[in-house]
Amino acid sequence: MAAQTMRIAAYNVENLFSRPRAMNRPEPIAVEILRAHARINELFERETYTAEVKAEILQLLGELRLLRDDGGATRTSTFVVLRRIRGRLLRRPRNDPDGSAVTVVADGRADWTGWVELIKDRIDERAISNTARVIDEVGADIVGVVEAEDRLTLARFTDSLLIDDATGQPQYPHVMVIDGNDPRGIDVGVLARAAYPLALMRSHIDDGPHGDRVFSRDCPEYWFTFPAGTALAGERLVVLVNHFKSKFGGNNPASIARRRRQSARAAEIYTEIRAAGVDHVVVLGDFNDTPDSEALAPLLADTDLTDIAAVTPFDDGDPDEERPGTFGNGTKSSKIDYLLLSPSLLSRATGAGIFRKGVWGGVHGTLFPHFDTIEADHEAASDHAALYVDIDLS
Structure with a gap:
């Protein structure tokens, strides 16, 4: 019998095995x-x-x-x-x-x-293991991954470190990354469990004129079908994974304009998918800006998408409930990672949260609980917390 709930996650892994030395x-x-x-x-x-x-x-x-x-x-x-x-x-x-x-x-x-x-x-070996531990403990059916090196690297990572104890098989047999526009090799992709084989994918790396592409990486569409035995059996689910222009080196007007252009195009793609008759759409990833920013308004204010922070109950992963951010120390200004739901999915959301146990948090790693396998900041899984939402399929 098919599971009557599914979990969707978003996670910036900050590269899996290697990272440009300069960064x-x-x-x-x-x-x-x-x-x-x-x-x-x-x-x-x-x-x-x-x-x-x-x-x-x-x-x-x-x-x-x-x-x-x-x-x-x-x-x-x-x-x-x-x-x-x-x-x-x-x-x-x-x-x-x-x-x-x-x-x-x-x-x-x-x-x-x-x-x-x-x-x-090469990334620290313990950091690699802790990245896998985050994904394992979040336990999502579909994971939108940001900053993966390439598809083979992501598949090697999952096939080696994310094995189902009961079957001895990879937890995520469906792995896809489309190489994007970033020359540093930080791409966006998806992991999916056996119940969610990838049915169709569409890249947007060529959106915009040559030499001035819209997306810094890509805004790929990953299409899935809800499994038999659920109330949504046979209906389509589309996941858009994004990594917008960062503020690295300063948040100048050109950087803001680039993110707004990317946000607007992602909103157009979302609207086109909905107009084609698909109700169940997720837009997720590292948007590199805050919810009240002008750059993200096309997605957050001008569509019917809703941030999972509005889902009840919502666990922000902070015992003191003072840190709504998703990056670094979790401050309000560090709320840059998102998982947005179309209305049909929002109506079925039963819970959501921020999973922070892979993040160091502060100079001494004391801002929020983290894995006991993280004993120093360089052993952290990522500077980004993972996000997740649970969807009722009954």
Whole structure:
């Protein structure tokens, strides 16, 4: 007999096995490295390298410590490497200790093939185990996952660390990630139990013109069918997973505008799905802004979607009930992760909450209870708490 309830969760896992080294540095340093990395790869794609373009390439190579050589992962002070596949980009004279005599010899993209690649470091093994423990204890039927490296990595993670004790089989046999637009390899995907095989998926990585895509990662549609033996048997469930533009490096007007554009497009996709006759829709993920923000208004104010924080009962995971946020220390300004329900699902919601046991919480990890397997902040599963909601299917 089919289960008469289902649980849906949202979780930013902050990468599973590896993470760009730069993102583990203090924010001002990380911002500059990521900016230089993105900009130089953009310049490499130019058809013609003018004198001005060549000068900027050399400047950025200097910032990235790639003037004298191509970099190497074994040097802990290096955050990127220069990958050269074909042709020649630079002339590096001998006896040039400061790189001041290096010149760009390629005159455009046709002269060489290559790019600058971020070096990745392995995640702490205990942190990986604690990430799996969060997903296991939340026990959702469908999990929207944010910041997964790729589908094979996510499948390897679930197949190795999330095994059903009774059957010896993976708890989540259905795993999907569509590589998105973020060059750092932080994508959005979904895990689903055997009762919820993926019926259809649709990507939105190409929404918007080339060079100015709407979504920083993607807003994939994952379509499921409610199982036989439930009141919704045969009806469709669509889950949209999102990771909007972050405030990393500052919440400037361009960042706000980008999130609003993403929020508006996600709202359009939701509206189109509902207009096609699908009542049961979830929009979830890391939206990187607060409920009262102007950027999220298209989703939170201009649709009939409802945040699970409105579900009764709602367990915020904080014994003192003072921290409604989902990121870091759980402050009000850190409410950036969401699980939004269409009206039909909201009417069937029987409970919801924030699961914080994988988060360190504060300098000494004392803000809220966490797993006994987390003894230091680097062993935390993620800086983000998981969200979940229970839906009555009877």
